[in-house]
Structure formats: C-alpha cells, structure tokens
Amino acid sequence: MQPDPINIWSSVPDDLIARAADCDPSSVADIARLRKKFSADHVRAALDLTLARRKAQNKFPKKIVNKFLALPQAVEQASSYRAAKYKATRFKTCFDKDAHPSIPENRIIDLCCGIGGDALALSQILPSPDQLLAVDIDPLRTWMCKQNTGVQTLVTDITTPTFKQTLSNFDCYHIDPARRTTAGQRLWQLADIIPSPDYLAELVSLIPTGCTKLSPAINHDELSFPAEVEYLSEAGSLTQALAWTGKLAHNTSYTTATLLTKDNQTHTLTDQPTDVSSADCSSEKEYLFTIDPSVERARLIPHLASTLNLDIIHPKLGLLTSNTLSPADQSPFLKPYRLIAYMPWKESRIKNWLASHDAAIITIKTRDKTVNPDHLAPALRGTGNIPYTLFILRKNKSIITYITEPL
Numbered sequence: 001m002q003p004d005p006i007n008i009w010s011s012v013p014d015d016l017i018a019r020a021a022d023c024d025p026s027s028v029a030d031i032a033r034l035r036k037k038f039s040a041d042h043v044r045a046a047l048d049l050t051l052a053r054r055k056a057q058n059k060f061p062k063k064i065v066n067k068f069l070a071l072p073q074a075v076e077q078a079s080s081y082r083a084a085k086y087k088a089t090r091f092k093t094c095f096d097k098d099a100h101p102s103i104p105e106n107r108i109i110d111l112c113c114g115i116g117g118d119a120l121a122l123s124q125i126l127p128s129p130d131q132l133l134a135v136d137i138d139p140l141r142t143w144m145c146k147q148n149t150g151v152q153t154l155v156t157d158i159t160t161p162t163f164k165q166t167l168s169n170f171d172c173y174h175i176d177p178a179r180r181t182t183a184g185q186r187l188w189q190l191a192d193i194i195p196s197p198d199y200l201a202e203l204v205s206l207i208p209t210g211c212t213k214l215s216p217a218i219n220h221d222e223l224s225f226p227a228e229v230e231y232l233s234e235a236g237s238l239t240q241a242l243a244w245t246g247k248l249a250h251n252t253s254y255t256t257a258t259l260l261t262k263d264n265q266t267h268t269l270t271d272q273p274t275d276v277s278s279a280d281c282s283s284e285k286e287y288l289f290t291i292d293p294s295v296e297r298a299r300l301i302p303h304l305a306s307t308l309n310l311d312i313i314h315p316k317l318g319l320l321t322s323n324t325l326s327p328a329d330q331s332p333f334l335k336p337y338r339l340i341a342y343m344p345w346k347e348s349r350i351k352n353w354l355a356s357h358d359a360a361i362i363t364i365k366t367r368d369k370t371v372n373p374d375h376l377a378p379a380l381r382g383t384g385n386i387p388y389t390l391f392i393l394r395k396n397k398s399i400i401t402y403i404t405e406p407l
Contacts, residue, residue, distance in 0.1 A: 005140045008041045009069065012049070020046035021053070048072060059117075069144045070115045077180065078117030079213065082260050083232055083239060087174070087211060088121040090248055094172050094209060109167065109207070110134040111158050111175040112195075116145035118174055118213070123151050133170070159195050164206065172248070173203060173210035188215065190222050200243075201225045209246030216241045216297055220255050220273055230256035233294035241297070257294035259332055267332040273299035275315075282311035282321065284342060288391070288404055289320040289334040290365070304333060317393050318367070319402075329407070337389060337404035345371075345392055345399035351380055353403065358384030363406075366392045370399060 023030040025047040052070040059080040113134035177193040227243040310320040359382030364373035391402040
C-alpha cells in the first residue's frame, strides 16, 4: 500500500527542510547524507520542496516563498504573484457594493486551483476568506493550497454532474485548465486542455462572470463563448492569456495587451483586433522599434502603430519604423533601435562589416529559428568597443540583416 502523500508532507521535520535547503537535489552524496537520519519519503518531499522554492523565487516575494508548500512542476504552472495580484484587482470590481448592490455574498470559486497561486491573491481582495472556495482534483495540491492560502478547499472532479449543480452558488469563477499531461508534456492546442473547451462553455453558462487562464498561444476567435481575451506579458515575457466574461469583460469584441513591468507598473492597450496586411507596410526608416509580444498576440500592432504615427515594415517581422524617435520611445510596449545598415544575410559579409565598424558584443534577434543566436553571436563578436544588435529575419523569400544600435 502506497503511503499517503499528504501524511508524508505534513510530517516532514523542520530540521530536514532546513538541511535540504542547503542541498543539491540532484546530488547523490547529499541525498545519502540526509537518508542517514530521515526516511526516504521525507527526504524526497523535502528535496522537492527545496527545488520548488528555488523555482518560486522568480515568481513570488521572498516572504511567501519561505512559507510556500509546493511541487516543482506546480510552481512552473502557477501564476506569478504579480500576475495573480493583477487579475485579482479586476475581480475586486465585482465586490464593490455600490456598483453591484444586488449581490449579497459575492462568492468566488477557483477551479483547478493547484497550489494556490491565484487563490492567494483572490483571498486578499475579499471581505472574508470564506467567500472563496478553491477546488482541484489532486489531493496533495489541494492540501498545499489550503496551507498556502488558508481558504476553503475541496478535492473533487469538477466535471461531474453532481458538482456542476453546486456552481450556481457562486457569483464569479476563476479556472486554470491543465495544459500539461500527467507526465508533464505541454498541451499546445485549446482542444487538448483539461477540462475541455466544452466544459468551459458550460461553466460560463452557469456562472457568466469570471476568468479562464489559458495559453498565450490561443486566438481570440477560437473561444466558443463571448470573452475579452487579454494577453499578459511579464517584463516582456508572454505568460498567459485571460478570457474575461460577464461583468469582468470590458468589451468582448476587443482584445487587450497588458505589460507588467519589473518596477510593478501596469500598462494596457485595448482595441479591436486587426491583422497586419502587406498593404499597410512601409520601407525601413531611421529607427526600428521592437514590440512587446502581448501587443502582437492581441493583434493590436496596427492600433499601436496608428496611435504613435509609426509604420509597419512587414506583417511577419514584429517591427515598427519611423524617422523620428519621439513619441514612440516613451511607449512601454516598444524598445527603440537606431538602424545603421541593412543588407542580405551572409555571415562572412556581416562579419567583415562588423570588424570594420569597431564591433564588440553582438546581440542576435531572430524569428522562427532563421539562425541560431547562441552559435552566431560568439562567431560575430569583435574586439572593438561598440555593441550592436542584429535582427536576422526572413522577409518574404529572403533573409535580411538589420544592423542596429540599441537606444
């Protein structure tokens, strides 16, 4: 009979957790040293916790990490504290009694709660933690959620008819469908998520107001229910898409791009999504601007370009251009570069140009694996004093190189 994981985790000695924190979880010697004093199950749990907390340092404040109970893979799947807090602020609008005086209890249900990354932030905007119920099918992760957040939890299969009958007791939902198999393999297609897209549509029919956390690879028009899809970027890294419904959706015909910066600033762009066509494109000008990925995924490049009086170089390159630096250089969604030269890609030719222009460190930016930056950057690096950024991109049927100076 297999030991109960919750019993194991709840009885791991504090001394072992402290010792494991100084260990290398992959070191045979470290594991053997711990096994001399503690059981194999406890050592395994303590080392998993050590690895999970190390991963969590990039997602949660230190004061939370030091108390968090988690598995390594669960940390990878959890929303960062910054993203969870951001989402919770929109949920808070449903708990404004002046705005919604008819709602007596304002209860939220957090489905597929995992270790409680989102539940923690949601609990902090509620008048009482009893107004949140966190649910997951995994007993250990649900127990961890309870320890991490202090909210009510429930272990159950949320797709059963019996459970669905209870959903009408809630005013808002948050759901984070699984996008990995039990073996840890990523599921890229919307059709493969667990629970299924059909379940999500049924959930929205039962609780109209809420948020579904999805892969940022999803397209707005893939959803079978009305939603405002928001693409979330954290310091320039695209992390999740949010399908807002009911009272939490601002406009279900629009998409939203949101950038959360390292200095805790929030920047949002929203409009009707529009694809870039070749007819909208222009030749390269004095300055190039890279675009935050949230804007591109939200299909808001034409809107951003129009707002800042910029031109689009090509539908597939993700670059804007202008002969003037301002006002685009003030946009948090853009990073400016001065275009110094551009030419067809040929490694020897580019290397000669760089050598004759005092090149030092070279940064390579590319798309669709056009080149291998890890291999190419050291090969092109010079002994001079000027760092350059090279954009090596496939433009139509040719590969072109933009040699730029970051500003």
